[in-house]
Amino acid sequence: MTLNKYLGLGQRLHLPHSRAALAMDLKFASSAKKEVLVEIVKLAQKRQMKGSSGGWKDFLRSYDKKLGVSLSDPSKRSVDDLLAFLKTFSQEDDIKLFKKVFQCYSNREAVEKLQKKSPDSESAEQGLVRLTFEHPQYPTEYSFPSHEEGWLVMRRTKKSNFVKSKKAMIAIDCEMVLCQDGTEALVRICAVDDKLEVKLNEFVNPNKPIADYRTEITGITAGDLDGVSCSLADVQMSMKKLLSHGTILIGHSLHNDLRALKIDHARVIDTSYVFKYWDQPSNRRPSLSNLCKSVLGFELRKKDSPHNCLDDACTAMKLVLAKIERGVDCIIPFVREEVQEPKIAKLLVHRIPVALHSEELHKVVPGDFTIEVKANKKGQADKYSASVNFKNQQEANEAFEKLEGNQDKDPVGRPQKLVSFHLDSGVSGVLCVCKMAPNNLAIEVNPMKRSSEDEETVREPKKPRIEDQCAELKEAGAGCNQCETHVKEIERLKKELSHRDEEISNLNKLIVNLVRKQGL
Numbered sequence: 001m002t003l004n005k006y007l008g009l010g011q012r013l014h015l016p017h018s019r020a021a022l023a024m025d026l027k028f029a030s031s032a033k034k035e036v037l038v039e040i041v042k043l044a045q046k047r048q049m050k051g052s053s054g055g056w057k058d059f060l061r062s063y064d065k066k067l068g069v070s071l072s073d074p075s076k077r078s079v080d081d082l083l084a085f086l087k088t089f090s091q092e093d094d095i096k097l098f099k100k101v102f103q104c105y106s107n108r109e110a111v112e113k114l115q116k117k118s119p120d121s122e123s124a125e126q127g128l129v130r131l132t133f134e135h136p137q138y139p140t141e142y143s144f145p146s147h148e149e150g151w152l153v154m155r156r157t158k159k160s161n162f163v164k165s166k167k168a169m170i171a172i173d174c175e176m177v178l179c180q181d182g183t184e185a186l187v188r189i190c191a192v193d194d195k196l197e198v199k200l201n202e203f204v205n206p207n208k209p210i211a212d213y214r215t216e217i218t219g220i221t222a223g224d225l226d227g228v229s230c231s232l233a234d235v236q237m238s239m240k241k242l243l244s245h246g247t248i249l250i251g252h253s254l255h256n257d258l259r260a261l262k263i264d265h266a267r268v269i270d271t272s273y274v275f276k277y278w279d280q281p282s283n284r285r286p287s288l289s290n291l292c293k294s295v296l297g298f299e300l301r302k303k304d305s306p307h308n309c310l311d312d313a314c315t316a317m318k319l320v321l322a323k324i325e326r327g328v329d330c331i332i333p334f335v336r337e338e339v340q341e342p343k344i345a346k347l348l349v350h351r352i353p354v355a356l357h358s359e360e361l362h363k364v365v366p367g368d369f370t371i372e373v374k375a376n377k378k379g380q381a382d383k384y385s386a387s388v389n390f391k392n393q394q395e396a397n398e399a400f401e402k403l404e405g406n407q408d409k410d411p412v413g414r415p416q417k418l419v420s421f422h423l424d425s426g427v428s429g430v431l432c433v434c435k436m437a438p439n440n441l442a443i444e445v446n447p448m449k450r451s452s453e454d455e456e457t458v459r460e461p462k463k464p465r466i467e468d469q470c471a472e473l474k475e476a477g478a479g480c481n482q483c484e485t486h487v488k489e490i491e492r493l494k495k496e497l498s499h500r501d502e503e504i505s506n507l508n509k510l511i512v513n514l515v516r517k518q519g520l
Helices: 003-011 019-027 031-046 056-063 079-086 092-117 124-134 232-242 254-261 288-296 309-326 358-363 393-402 466-475 481-519
Strands: 169-179 184-193 198-203 210-212 248-251 268-270 345-353 370-373 383-390 406-409 415-422 428-435
Touching (some): 031 056, 031 092, 124 268, 124 309, 169 254, 184 254, 184 309, 198 232, 198 309, 232 254, 248 254, 254 268, 288 309, 345 393, 383 393
Parallel strands (some): 169 248, 248 268
Antiparallel strands (some): 169 184, 370 383, 406 415
16 A cells, blocks of 8 residues: 555645646645645654655655755755655555544645635634644644544544534543553543533543552542443443534543544544633643633632543533633633642652563662653653652652762753662663652643643653763673673764764855855
């Protein structure tokens, strides 16, 4: 299966089928058409996708000998360059993901055109759906891998009826936990209608071991799931009934909830898209708590209280009703949200080699604590992170002081130590232990992630220098094999840096020549 098959989606965007014709058409098309390709390439970068020529930068090195990766911003590349990269993909899953991005842009363009043709017939509800579609983050955040097994795809409403029809509305909110396999799983869902009547309020059994209930955020404990038999498939069946006949689905950062539910539904209102901060970039979105206070005039939850799934669903619906019925302003003043220190004292342990089992952290970090394993970041399959939870801050501080290793500070000023270990089992290596943020540390909350809304912000500290790792390994008697590997890596990076310097020099020469020509 190739890209040609799914570029047929371009018909909705008024694009031709063939690659050659597509390239020719897009050269003279509006910037929005190029924007589609730019977003697809950025999505491929974000997900570290690789075609037959590797990733985006690998492709540029072989495709463009003059500029190479010195001009790697997809938006500054030509349509021909973007298409040439996309042509290197032939895997079915990759093509289907690209299809979803085309589909999201298709939805957006179709609704915009219908609205222009008959602006007076657009209902207030559909106006908010259109605002969601028009948000710059919509095509990427709502491009779900719904071709994968276990996803429910709701039938899309006919475009001709999209603007004129007025459908029922349902607001939802979900809570997710971290599982031992590093994935997130749905554990609770609440849904309310436009009269704030509860349509769904269920705990969900993820049917796999849970590593972190995130109780301070979700309010859910292991006891809440005792005897729960409701599964994700059961929830999908209930949602299918609620979303039939073109029902509009409402939520805050709704794409996170839909991803947990494994439901692809096109008719959505995302309150984190509709309401915006004044004079702030579009990716800085207000939290649900701040919207509740600024728009509705009351506090969503008390200080240090966990989320309430039902309250959050009701709040999302109230925000939409306030806009529809009272015409409240979508622009709110920007405020910095203060992140509170967690109730349980924690140390963050990161860059843990996968060879070191999480329970063996008790042999490296002193004290009495429980362990919460964090989800692996993409590109770090050989490392993982965990938080170690103590009864109080004093015990956490004492454990940190007892650790032997070089101490410095992470990017937000928190103390951290580079710790070497060598266990009797033969496992050895280096990891980093960091203190959590102190009281009243003001950190801007990133509302891109629903689960982090009132959670402490944990930034990954700077990676320890390779030379420091080598010194620590030698002191720990871990041998020189890893040091030799690091030295080779340093040499490789030096060569790559030299190559990039040469590319930059060539680029500067090109710029000088262009300036001279213009002067003539």
